[in-house]
Amino acid sequence: MSRRLRGWVLALGLGGLGALLVAACLDLPDFGGERHPYGDRAVRAALSRHTANVVSSVNFDLRAFDTLGEESILFGAVLGTVVLLRQTRDERQVEPAPARVSPSVRRYALIALPLTLVVGLYVVAHGQLSPGGGFQGGVVAATALHLLYIAVDYRALRRIRPVHLYAVVDAAGEAAFVVVGAAALLGGSAFLANTLLPYGEFNTLASGGTVPLLNAAIGMEVAAAVVVLLAGFLDQAVEIEDGPSAGRPSTGTRE
Numbered sequence: 001m002s003r004r005l006r007g008w009v010l011a012l013g014l015g016g017l018g019a020l021l022v023a024a025c026l027d028l029p030d031f032g033g034e035r036h037p038y039g040d041r042a043v044r045a046a047l048s049r050h051t052a053n054v055v056s057s058v059n060f061d062l063r064a065f066d067t068l069g070e071e072s073i074l075f076g077a078v079l080g081t082v083v084l085l086r087q088t089r090d091e092r093q094v095e096p097a098p099a100r101v102s103p104s105v106r107r108y109a110l111i112a113l114p115l116t117l118v119v120g121l122y123v124v125a126h127g128q129l130s131p132g133g134g135f136q137g138g139v140v141a142a143t144a145l146h147l148l149y150i151a152v153d154y155r156a157l158r159r160i161r162p163v164h165l166y167a168v169v170d171a172a173g174e175a176a177f178v179v180v181g182a183a184a185l186l187g188g189s190a191f192l193a194n195t196l197l198p199y200g201e202f203n204t205l206a207s208g209g210t211v212p213l214l215n216a217a218i219g220m221e222v223a224a225a226v227v228v229l230l231a232g233f234l235d236q237a238v239e240i241e242d243g244p245s246a247g248r249p250s251t252g253t254r255e
Helices: 003-026 037-048 054-062 064-084 103-125 134-151 154-159 163-186 211-238
Strands: 091-093 240-242
Touching: 037 054, 054 064, 054 211, 064 163, 064 211, 103 134, 103 211, 134 154, 134 211, 154 211, 163 211
Parallel strands: none
Antiparallel strands: 091 240
């Protein structure tokens, strides 16, 4: 196929796509009007499945397959970062020097660490009830661990952050989401259909059917993924230096 012909094929494809988008936009309800078909269906579905947070109902029930794709994008990004930033033969690992931290910074960071961790876990656990969920709570929980880097130094963070274990948790969170979807198939429903568990009492932690399970799986995966992701960049910035590695034993715990 010549370059000119490829250009015509591209132009026809873009033209057809543009025409479809224009036709779709022309049929949209007026802004601020009384007709909101998608919102009405989403609210009705959330109420019927006892999921108080409509956003979580959309993410983990109505379009849970799309959420699996978003989770997989993060998983793939972390995997690519780990491969790209792995220690090479022309690099050596050095022990980071102790950091000098202001007493006031240390005090407030150590106070904020447990509070931030509790908030992150709360956001994950209550994702089906209130704004938040696995994505947001996972990031908050991972951030809490890194407050130790600010409060003490990198060596303290490294002791509570065995990267290989967090990598396993990252993979387990991704797999758990798929397992819940596959369980629905075994029960005779569609993949990720919210039919596996009873919906429970509205506005309680046990409500929403499989929404809390999927939310928890996302929280695990996101929290562990952020820790592994930041570990790759922090190791490069703090521990890894250019130079021969022969005869120089590793002093860190980088996996």
